[in-house]
Amino acid sequence: MKKSIIAHAALLAAGGLFTNAASAADVQLYGYVDLGLSYTHTSLDAESSAARTADSSSEGALSLRSNVNKGSRWGLKGSEDLGNGWEAGFVLESGFTPDDGAMTFSNRLFGRQSTVYLKGALGEIAFGRTGALSSGAGTYALTGWGTPFGTSWGTYSVANNNYFFGYLRFDNTVTYRTPEYAGLQFSAQYSFGIDTKKDYDAATDGIQFEEGSSHVDRFAAIGATYKRDALNLALVLDTWDYGNTPTTRDDDDAFTVTATGSYDFGVLRFFAGAQYFENARTDAMKVFRSFDAAASRYQDGFSITTGVNIPAGGGDAKFAAGYFESDPSNDENALDEKTTRWGASAAYEYFLSKRTSIYCVASYANDEIDVRREGSDTYGIVEASIGLTHKF
Numbered sequence: 236m237k238k239s240i241i242a243h244a245a246l247l248a249a250g251g252l253f254t255n256a257a258s259a260a261d262v263q264l265y266g267y268v269d270l271g272l273s274y275t276h277t278s279l280d281a282e283s284s285a286a287r288t289a290d291s292s293s294e295g296a297l298s299l300r301s302n303v304n305k306g307s308r309w310g311l312k313g314s315e316d317l318g319n320g321w322e323a324g325f326v327l328e329s330g331f332t333p334d335d336g337a338m339t340f341s342n343r344l345f346g347r348q349s350t351v352y353l354k355g356a357l358g359e360i361a362f363g364r365t366g367a368l369s370s371g372a373g374t375y376a377l378t379g380w381g382t383p384f385g386t387s388w389g390t391y392s393v394a395n396n397n398y399f400f401g402y403l404r405f406d407n408t409v410t411y412r413t414p415e416y417a418g419l420q421f422s423a424q425y426s427f428g429i430d431t432k433k434d435y436d437a438a439t440d441g442i443q444f445e446e447g448s449s450h451v452d453r454f455a456a457i458g459a460t461y462k463r464d465a466l467n468l469a470l471v472l473d474t475w476d477y478g479n480t481p482t483t484r485d486d487d488d489a490f491t492v493t494a495t496g497s498y499d500f501g502v503l504r505f506f507a508g509a510q511y512f513e514n515a516r517t518d519a520m521k522v523f524r525s526f527d528a529a530a531s532r533y534q535d536g537f538s539i540t541t542g543v544n545i546p547a548g549g550g551d552a553k554f555a556a557g558y559f560e561s562d563p564s565n566d567e568n569a570l571d572e573k574t575t576r577w578g579a580s581a582a583y584e585y586f587l588s589k590r591t592s593i594y595c596v597a598s599y600a601n602d603e604i605d606v607r608r609e610g611s612d613t614y615g616i617v618e619a620s621i622g623l624t625h626k627f
Contacts (some may be wrong), residue, residue, distance in 0.1 A: 264627075266309035270333045271594075271622020273300035273389070282610030301332040303389050303620045304584065304594050306339075308347055321355035326374060340404065341432045347404065348373045358413045365410060368424045368456040369471040369493045370402040371395060375410045377422060377458045377469040381495035381508015383544035383553040384580055390521075391600040391618045393555035393580040395508055398522065398538045400491055400515040401473070405429040405454055407446045418463045426454040429475075444478065451478045465499035477516070486533070487564070489514045506555070508540040514564045522559050522576050522602065534574065536561025542580075550585035550592070572605040590626040595619075 276295035301307055307330065314324030328347040330339035340346025343364075350363035350373075366372025371379020371386035379385050384394040386402060396402035405426040412422040428446030444450035456473035475489035495508040514533045517523040542555025559576040582596035602614040 261315070262311060262313035264309070264311055267305040267307055267624060267626050268333050269302050269305040269307050269622060269624045271300055271303055271620050273298055273303060273618065273620040273622075275390070276617045278615045280613045282606070282612060299334045300620060300622070301334045302330075302387070303596065303622050304387055304592075304624045305626075306347070306387065307331050307333050310347070317355075319355070321353070323351075323353050325351045328373075343432075350374065350410075356414065358411060361408075361410045363408065364404060364406045365408055366404045367401055367454065367473065368410075368422055368458040369399075369473050369491060370404070372402070372404050375412065375422065375424065377460055378471050378493045378495040378508065380467070380469075380497055380506060382506050382540045382542040382555040382557065382580075383504065383551075384542065384555055384582070388553075388580065388582055388596050389598055389618050389620055391578065391616050392582075392596065392598045393540055393542060393557040393578055395495070395540060396521060397600075398540055398557045398559045398576065398578075399493065399508070399510045400489070400512040400520050400534075400538075401475070401493075403429070403519060406431045408454075415462075418461050420460050420462075422456075422458045422460075424454070424456045424458075424473075428452070429454050444480075449479050452476065453478075465501075466496070467498075468494075468496040470494045475516075475519075487514045489516065489533075491515065502545070504544045506540075506542045506544070508538075510538045512536060512538075512561075515561075520561075522561075522574070533564035534561035535564050536574075547583075548585070550583055553580070553582040553584075553596075555580050574602075574604045576600055576602045584624075592624050593622070594624065595621045 274295065274297045278293040308328055310326065310328035312326045314322055317323055326348050327345045329345050330347045331337060332339060338344065338346065348365050350361045350365050352359055352361035361375065365374060366376040368375060368377050370376045379395060381395045382393050384392045386394050386396040388394055391397065406429060407427040408424060410424045413420055428451040430452065431446065453476040454473065456471055458469065458471035461468040471493045473491050477486045477488055489512065491510060491512045493510045497504055497506045513535050517532055517534060538559045540555060540557040542553065545552045556579045561574045562572065578598060578600035580596065580598040582594060584592050584594040586592045597619045600616045603611055605611045
């Protein structure tokens with residue numbers, strides 16, 4: 236009740252964007268605030284000319300870090316019963332970094348999710364910005380739990396978004412999911428333009444192309460989930476239709492198959508995930524952020540993750556391992572050869588109450604890129620964090 240009152244006050248303060256009729260609907264304010272200390276140590280053994288400033292280097296840094304365990308956010312969600320089993324509603328969710336108060340997702344007000352939906356006996360359809368089916372973000376994501384770390388717990392944790400291609404939120408999206416039949420549910424999704432803030436042509440000011448045109452990046456996916464007792468399975472097939480611009484006119488589209496699953500044995504929950512990708516762009520793969528040497532822009536490869544969550548001592552202990560491997564999609568023009576990452580993570584979260592927890596997490600990632608004719612660059616990254624998460 237208190238949340239509803241606060242939410243109504245927030246709506247009025249926003250300028251009366253909602254009518255009295257809308258305020259009569261069920262509206263809730265919710266969110267997370269997550270903040271802590273994080274230490275990262277990176278060592279580099281460089282052999283390529285692009286990465287080598289010395290034979291090897293090492294550096295570490297301690298910082299105040301936002302959004303390790305959970306992405307800090309505040310949101311408004313509401314629904315209205317339309318009768319005869321039909322419901323309309325919305326989700327508006329804003330991300331921020333509490334260490335400096337800045338908005339995330341390119342300074343979008345509701346960058347995490349901004350959707351309106353209608354659901355009933357025929358299923359649910361939603362419009363707006365939301366996470367891809369092949370991600371762990373938002374209401375309609377299907378494959379976020381291939382490890383107990385989901386899509387959080389640090390920059391180098393064994394989280395699916397740190398090992399898999401994609402795992403993004405898209406603008407201009409239409410999502411449909413069927414009713415559930417004996418534990419089985421199907422979904423479909425299409426984005427008419429995945430990023431309205433993308434600058435496709437640096438030589439031209441502003442946004443150059445219209446959504447829905449062949450010049451912008453578009454996305455399509457189909458997926459299915461199966462839930463029965465302690466078993467949860469998800470499978471998504473998707474394609475990223477790259478825009479035809481002066482610099483990307485001949486680029487082939489990306490194709491991805493992603494599968495995740497978990498089983499609750501009672502004493503522990505087991506997780507596993509796998510992904511196969513073709514022509515995946517490196518700017519949508521977090522693995523490539525550690526490489527100083529420029530990797531080939533498009534990659535073919537696979538990823539696997541696995542882990543367990545164990546309830547222990549009033550909290551949860553988490554352990555996971557992952558592996559990533561890729562090669563340039565176009566070997567003829569590639570400067571690089573095989574790229575690999577293997578890593579492991581361990582964490583413990585203790586619940587002080589139903590809404591507040593403290594946590595610690597440690598991760599190791601070994602990233603290696605073999606540069607043709609020059610040798611390999613190897614990055615060893617250690618990341619450790621402690622922090623506090625509060626839910627409201």
